[in-house]
Amino acid sequence: MASKLNISCGTCGYEDISKNAKKWCTICEEGFCGECEKYHKSMKVSRDHKMISTEDYRQIQNISVNFNCEIHGKKLDLYCKKHDIAVCVVCIPSEHKSCSSSDVISIDEASKNAKQSSALLDLEGTISATIDNVKHCIKNREIALTNVDQDEQTIRKTITDTRKNLNKYLDELERKLLLDLKSKHKNRKSQIMKILNQLKQMEQEVEKLKEQTLQMKRFASDLQVFLGTRQLNQSVSKQVESLKEFARVFRKAEWK
Ligand SMILES: [Zn+2]
Ligand SMILES: [Zn+2]
Ligand SMILES: [Zn+2]
Ligand SMILES: [Zn+2]
Known part of the structure; x- marks a missing residue:
């Protein structure tokens, strides 16, 4: 920012007079009031000095040369x-x-002719290219900023969707397992009931054989007992075999 401070006339200042300058001599590097500028111009030694307005000087006084x-x-x-x-x-x-x-x-x-020099042209070219580059970088990072937001939202959505799908999968799995359990429970129960009935029937039959043996022993002839013992023995053996078969089935038919 150019300074707003007034520039005072150097020549008048030398005479202890405070006066605002209107022009600035770029060679003497001093301000001149209207009066002193006339003298400055009238003298041969300073006639060709380049004078600029104090407004223009304010524009360049902060340039560090x-x-x-x-x-x-x-x-x-x-x-x-x-x-x-x-x-x-x-x-x-x-x-x-x-x-x-x-x-x-x-x-x-x-x-x-420094103002027309290729060095100044190069400097201006370098500055404008640098500004272009900086602008390009800013644009690039602005796009990256937008992308990073979009990426965050996409990943967030993926996480949420995955969670939903997992819930759905687990719900479905639970439903299937419960359904399977229900059907297995039903089968197993009916299987046990069936065997239980068969065992109860077997119990009755063996009780019957016991009764028959008892009656035979009490009332039958020796021949009857001789033949009856063998026949009853066959029947009991059949029941024993059936019981063994049941025991085998118990071991096999666990929860499957
Ligand atoms: Zn003056
Ligand atoms: Zn001068
Ligand atoms: Zn030197
Ligand atoms: Zn040299």
Whole structure:
């Protein structure tokens, strides 16, 4: 930002008079009031000095241009073409000993038409290319910012959907298992009931055989007992075999 402070006339200031400057001499680097500017122009030594308005000076006063040599502190009065560098008088014998006299020219000559120079054109080109690059990078990161939001939403949705699908799968699995359990329970129960009935029937039959044996022993002849014992034994053996078969079925028919 250009300073809003008033620039005072240097010449009047030298006479302890405070007066605002209207113009700025770029060579003397001093402000001039209207009166003093006339004198400045009338003198041969300063007639060709480039004057600019104080408004224009405010635009450039914040531009940091160093007019002195950073090493020696002297004014940068010369320019070496070979090294493309502005130098002071002390620089020449030390750093530019081998540079020819035609390489080293006055800074005034070197800076003539600087506004049309390719160096300024290059600088402007580099600046505008840099601005383009920065803008491109900003655009790129703005797109990335949008993408990162979209990605987050997509992944969030995937997580939610996966959770829903898992719930659905587990519900379905539970339903199937319960259905299966119900049918197995029914089968198993009816199987046990069936065997239980058969066993009860067997119990009655064996009880009957016991009764028959008892009666035979009490009332039958020896021949009857002889034949009856063998026949009853066959019947009992059949029942024993059936019982063994049942025991085998019990072991086999667990929850399957
Ligand atoms: Zn003045
Ligand atoms: Zn001047
Ligand atoms: Zn120097
Ligand atoms: Zn040089």
